[in-house]
Amino acid sequence: MKLRIAIWIANAFGAISRITKRGSGVMVTGRILLKLQPNAVSILSRRRRVILVSGTNGKTTTTSLIFSALSVKNRVVSNYTGANLFAGIAAALSKELIAPLAALEVDEMVIPWAIKQSAPEMVVLLNLGRDQLDRLSEVRIVAQKWKDALANLPKQCRILADADDPFVVWAAKDWPNTIWFSSGAIGHLDASTCPSCGAILQWSNDGADYSCRCGFAKPKAVWVLQGEELTGPDNQKVKVVSGIPGRAAISNAARAIAVASYFGISIQDSSVAIAKVSSVDGRFGSLRIGDTDFRLLLSKNPASWRETLATSSSGPERVVLDVNANTQDGKDTSWLWDVDFSPLKDRYVVVTGKRRLDVSARLTVNGIAHHVVADEVAAAKLLGEVKADLIASYTAFYRLAKSVTK
Amino acid sequence: MTFTIVHLLPELLGTYGDRGNVEILSWRLAQREIAHEVLTIGVGDSIPTTADLYLLGGGEDDAQIAALEILSEKDTLKNALVNGAHIFAVCAGFQILGTQFPVSGSRMITGLGIIGIETVPAKRRSVGELLSRPTAPISMLTGFENHGGQTRFIDDLEPLGHVVSGIGNGQGSNGDGLVTSQVVATYMHGPAFARNPELADWVLSRKLGALSSITAPVFDQLHDERVAKAE
Numbered sequence: 048m049k050l051r052i053a054i055w056i057a058n059a060f061g062a063i064s065r066i067t068k069r070g071s072g073v074m075v076t077g078r079i080l081l082k083l084q085p086n087a088v089s090i091l092s093r094r095r096r097v098i099l100v101s102g103t104n105g106k107t108t109t110t111s112l113i114f115s116a117l118s119v120k121n122r123v124v125s126n127y128t129g130a131n132l133f134a135g136i137a138a139a140l141s142k143e144l145i146a147p148l149a150a151l152e153v154d155e156m157v158i159p160w161a162i163k164q165s166a167p168e169m170v171v172l173l174n175l176g177r178d179q180l181d182r183l184s185e186v187r188i189v190a191q192k193w194k195d196a197l198a199n200l201p202k203q204c205r206i207l208a209d210a211d212d213p214f215v216v217w218a219a220k221d222w223p224n225t226i227w228f229s230s231g232a233i234g235h236l237d238a239s240t241c242p243s244c245g246a247i248l249q250w251s252n253d254g255a256d257y258s259c260r261c262g263f264a265k266p267k268a269v270w271v272l273q274g275e276e277l278t279g280p281d282n283q284k285v286k287v288v289s290g291i292p293g294r295a296a297i298s299n300a301a302r303a304i305a306v307a308s309y310f311g312i313s314i315q316d317s318s319v320a321i322a323k324v325s326s327v328d329g330r331f332g333s334l335r336i337g338d339t340d341f342r343l344l345l346s347k348n349p350a351s352w353r354e355t356l357a358t359s360s361s362g363p364e365r366v367v368l369d370v371n372a373n374t375q376d377g378k379d380t381s382w383l384w385d386v387d388f389s390p391l392k393d394r395y396v397v398v399t400g401k402r403r404l405d406v407s408a409r410l411t412v413n414g415i416a417h418h419v420v421a422d423e424v425a426a427a428k429l430l431g432e433v434k435a436d437l438i439a440s441y442t443a444f445y446r447l448a449k450s451v452t453k
Numbered sequence: 454m455t456f457t458i459v460h461l462l463p464e465l466l467g468t469y470g471d472r473g474n475v476e477i478l479s480w481r482l483a484q485r486e487i488a489h490e491v492l493t494i495g496v497g498d499s500i501p502t503t504a505d506l507y508l509l510g511g512g513e514d515d516a517q518i519a520a521l522e523i524l525s526e527k528d529t530l531k532n533a534l535v536n537g538a539h540i541f542a543v544c545a546g547f548q549i550l551g552t553q554f555p556v557s558g559s560r561m562i563t564g565l566g567i568i569g570i571e572t573v574p575a576k577r578r579s580v581g582e583l584l585s586r587p588t589a590p591i592s593m594l595t596g597f598e599n600h601g602g603q604t605r606f607i608d609d610l611e612p613l614g615h616v617v618s619g620i621g622n623g624q625g626s627n628g629d630g631l632v633t634s635q636v637v638a639t640y641m642h643g644p645a646f647a648r649n650p651e652l653a654d655w656v657l658s659r660k661l662g663a664l665s666s667i668t669a670p671v672f673d674q675l676h677d678e679r680v681a682k683a684e
């Protein structure tokens with residue numbers, strides 16, 4: 048079937064799904080398109096410069112910021128609403144066929160397929176850490192999948208990879224066109240052994256450097272973020288201003304500036320465009336429940352909880368933790384014990400979600416006073432007319448994000 | 454007398470929130486005002502052999518081998534057992550105690566050989582809720598398992614629990630973990646002591662004698678909720 052006809056049919060089904068309120072229609076469009084034309088992504092990528100973005104944390108935000116930076120000069124298609132599996136990628140590419148650029152967020156396990164199909168010009172690898180261990184596999188196995196997949200890249204393709212993450216470095220180090228990025232991240236929860244040989248990995252005391260007796264070591268970065276200053280090749284510098292709160296957002300903004308520089312956007316122009324983005328896909332958006340004005344935050348694994356708790360600590364005094372363990376959240380809640388909730392001390396904490404008792408047990412041992420309530424409405428009732436942060440796990444977040452107003 | 458808990462190699466054996474077990478024991482002892490200390494033993498630290506209770510958690514393959522190498526030196530755990538110590542081990546930590554266990558699918562590694570068990574690769578990874586009826590006089594046990602091995606008893610041993618739902622040791626044994634006079638082991642993380650307050654106190658009382666009761670309803674509620682969902 049001709050691709051244009053396949054897209055037309057897929058879009059029609061997507062529209063029906065949207066009109067009948069069964070969903071946003073994106074997944075339906077993507078699924079039908081791939082059914083009618085299994086190589087749709089390959090065909091739709093042919094005349095485009097494709098950028099793939101993957102990693103455990105930050106891929107939605109980074110993709111969105113790359114989109115903003117590239118949009119300064121070009122039309123860009125993107126799937127930065129988190130639809131990062133096969134159908135979401137196909138649906139994103141089926142839009143705006145004239146757009147010369149595509150910035151695509153890709154699930155860690157979908158990277159091999161996405162590389163084969165899209166023949167990318169750049170791959171951005173953020174980090175790899177423990178996440179939903181019941182569903183995804185151990186970190187080392189994901190890194191191996193990446194390493195194998197990266198060997199199939201088109202020759203001229205660049206990889207922008209995180210030098211601070213030993214798993215990312217191990218996966219990307221053999222590619223001749225790898226550009227290393229460093230934001231001085233501290234340590235790594237899962238990298239106590241060397242990804243290359245399995246021996247104990249030697250970390251410097253500040254957690255900024257690592258090496259192994261086998262010769263595996265942290266590479267020297269070409270792009271370095273120190274505080275808010277990003278330094279690139281030829282000692283070019285720019286101040287990174289993020290409209291999205293938190294240290295991770297600044298680091299992701301810096302990556303986006305670096306990526307866009309290889310596509311003809313000056314680091315100054317990117318920086319200005321990126322500073323204007325204040326919320327991505329509901330993250331940090333506003334939400335009113337009852338009389339309470341919530342700021343909605345997403346948190347999904349130990350690394351992202353640490354980051355979110357740090358970001359939230361400069362927010363309102365009151366905070367709601369909303370934790371589920373559905374399939375998309377990961378059904379195993381043991382990760383709660385890998386998070387130190389001490390930053391919540393001295394704040395007014397309310398716990399809800401399907402696994403509120405697991406959270407309550409954790410907070411009890413962590414010495415954090417808290418209230419347990421049945422749902423977000425009960426939380427709002429308890430809080431009353433105040434501002435509060437609502438930190439939600441994946442499924443709770445996406446249910447609430449639909450009601451977010453900017 | 455200070456009750457000493459040794460938390461062994463958390464960077465290597467701590468993939469599934471295992472440090473929670475240590476924190477919970479410490480918290481339950483503190484609630485009872487029982488003097489205690491937790492020694493966290495990292496890579497490169499020397500391991501004491503005179504502590505009361507040693508905790509081993511779960512870990513990925515490379516980390517499991519690295520931990521085994523460290524624990525093999527000077528027969529540390531064997532000596533601790535001779536000195537009267539108890540061990541509580543979860544998942545990879547459980548497998549290490551036996552005669553052999555598999556990594557990377559099928560490569561077999563010789564274990565510490567402290568207890569008469571061996572672990573072989575399973576056809577499918579065991580992932581999900583695990584519920585067992587304990588052999589000890591405590592409430593039903595609830596946890597979450599995630600392991601690629603099946604564990605067989607070589608010696609005549611008693612499991613920690615008889616599996617009601619989930620896999621546990623596998624091999625058609627219908628058991629999870631094991632109990633000897635000094636060792637308690639399980640495939641349950643969750644962590645196990647968060648979901649099973651009676652198990653936490655039972656492990657402590659085997660060494661400390663009868664314990665006073667404490668008021669901590671959240672742990673009982675969590676236990677009952679998890680058991681009810683799994684049944």
Ligand SMILES: [Zn+2]
Pocket residue numbers: 241242243244245246259260261262263
């Ligand atoms: Zn090495």
